[in-house]
Amino acid sequence: MTEVFRLDRVSKKYINDGREFLALKDVSLSISEGEIFGIIGMSGAGKSTLVRTLNRLEDVTSGTISFYGQDLGSLNARDVRKVRRNIAMIFQSFNLLQQRSVLSNVMQPLRIAGVRGNERKEKALEMLRVVGLEDKKDEYPSRLSGGQRQRVAIARALASEPKVLLCDEATSALDPKMTSEILDLLKDINRTRKLTIVIITHEMSVVEKICDRVAIIDSGMLAEAGEVKSIFADPQSEAARKLVFPSNPFDPSEKDSRLIRLVFDGLSAGRPFIAELVEKTGHKVNILSANTRSVGGIGYGQMVLELPKGEEEQIIGFFKDRGLSVQEVKHSEQLHS
């Protein structure tokens, strides 16, 4: 698979009034052609900084970033501008020209690329058709809804036929319905135009809905990266668990009881394991939290149980025999998460 971006031990230090702040620490990643790659993390984790290094809106302090094998750090200003035409970007606040019509906005990147007048207009109209806003071509952005504005921004981003689309919290200013529509549109564009998409978000639901792979950023560091499915099924890092698992479980009834987390995947989610446990063995467990979600059309679920004293091993054995993933959970983790 062709590699679009390769980040090798990337660090970024900001210096403000003599005070240093390390926004990215030793981040190494690889993003492949045609995939939808998610970058998720809490607010302030360094996601925007990371995505802005990908088109050199931000220079890295150390490490290297290559784009189709070309070291971005080695390019001069003119070459950076050329490369940027292959890396389109959309933003949380849309960033459309308020004083220009929708059509004129979409034509901007074509004009920058030196495309001639008539061809420019044709191409821009074609892009507006792709996002379903051809009838709004003469409107001004202030008269459009948030979802429509983001569609215009997407049309604008696609106009110069980029290889990659970077989305920095592109749906964070939108309501759930519009978010869903924009994500569907992005997925569609990814499929039909073979466009590589990098999505920055703080919402797990966005990753769930359209990403193939995801990287989790925590305080400037890469906590974990991999297939969305496997991270949902079995998150390894604390940061990933916080994002994947619910944040307000019940308190355990006893301070020193053992807690376990059961993770189901599409195959096992349909079976009533807790009922079976009670029926077959007579052991009773206390359910502290449970939730299910659908990732790429497959159901996932996880449940945190408090085990009765003295019966722990038998219960764990029961679940393991049935092929479920069982993880020990610390009380502290349960309370903090």
Added chain:
Amino acid sequence: MSSYIVEAIKNGIFETLQMTFFASLLSYVIGLPLGILLYSTSKGRILSNRPLNLIFGLIVNICRSLPFLILLVLLIPFTRFVTGSSIGTTASIVPLTVGAVPIVARMVESSLSEVSPGIIEAAVSMGASPIYIIVHFILPEATPSLLFGAAINISTVLGYSAMAGVIGGGGLGAIALQYGYYRYQKDVLWTTVTLLIIMVMTIQEGGNMIAKKARK
């Protein structure tokens, strides 16, 4: 009022408009690029250049802190050098322009600063050059604000043009001074003052209306 005074006032209106028009035009020819320079070379902007910004900023600040009347006097030799005379309507255009340039420059700088950084970031991410960004992103976005600023600037120049009458400029200011002040013709004084007020207000309100129309 005798007919020759009415004639003089009519002529004065014409001269005032003439001075205001040319001085405003010239002050934008110089002040607009200067304002763009002040904006784009300041810290964190697309052509950030500290020494250049400091030098231009200093020149603008010095010119702006001089009272206009002092500037008029100081500029007499320069005006004579440029126009061949230091009195009359044409001569007044020189100090009016010099006085208005720093104000225009600062006003332009402030209008451009209002453009959202996000729009500039979007332009940069499209691979646009700094000059392209100024011409095709920043200036169009700032247009309504620039027009509001222009309304203020032009009416200020008109007010200053009356002051230029003091040292031999033409226009309504000179008439007010000659007839109203030196000859105690109160009716002439009040007529010219009223006319000046109406002209300033027309420019200001007309400008605001155009600026509002321009805002999409």
